[in-house]
């Protein structure tokens with residue numbers, strides 16, 4: 651049977667999107683999901699997302715990395731599925747949906763999707779980097795010159811090394827452009843490569859830059875290889891709350907496979 655899919659991208663982080671409200675998709679077939687995400691033999695994407703029915707929320711998001719495994723939260727994917735739900739008529743301009751890390755609110759305003767992220771209460775500051783979980787685990791490390799930096803080589807080394815080991819972490823390299831703007835390049839676990847943008851990654855970068863005193867601002871622009879995202883937040887007792895990831899989310903094409 652042919653499978654209908656949609657392709658979405660949010661600042662170049664791209665996803666195969668499937669309307670699974672009728673439970674048509676086999677979630678346990680890791681090889682098939684990896685095939686659909688393969689850029690040479692399949693459709694090609696950084697991940698695959700299912701939109702499913704939910705008893706009390708507008709919808710449920712199920713996220714798989716390009717390697718075919720279900721993974722933790724995807725921020726750009728959360729913005730893209732909100733645009734997809736709007737396209738399907740499941741929501742108007744506001745949504746509450748469930749993802750693997752809990753409930754998320756989202757709004758669509760002037761072509762941008764605003765996605766509320768979970769509060770962050772545990773931030774580890776180390777000599778060379780900051781580590782936190784923004785729905786997915788993120789290592790944040792400053793580098794002076796991002797343009798010449800080998801993100802794939804060093805990202806993979808950090809992702810596979812101690813203390814992350816087999817479970818791994820996403821790895822973000824950051825350079826300061828100004829008090830309100832930082833450049834970011836991310837190596838993504840489960841894609842095992844640099845992606846053009848990572849939503850939970852830029853969220854971690856914005857919070858980390860505030861946490862270590864690189865900025866006093868609470869609305870920060872993150873310049874990724876795929877375009878600009880914004881993150882706003884409030885300081886809380888132990889960390890940060892009312893965290894929003896803001897940026898475009900675009901349908902690229904529809905197909906059957």
Ligand SMILES: N[C@@H](CCC[C@H](N)C(=O)O)C(=O)O
Pocket residue numbers: 663715721722723724725726727786787820838839840841847848849850851
């Ligand atoms: N691209 C995502 C992050 C997806 C999850 C990540 N690869 C992991 O397995 O931790 C984003 O936009 O947040």
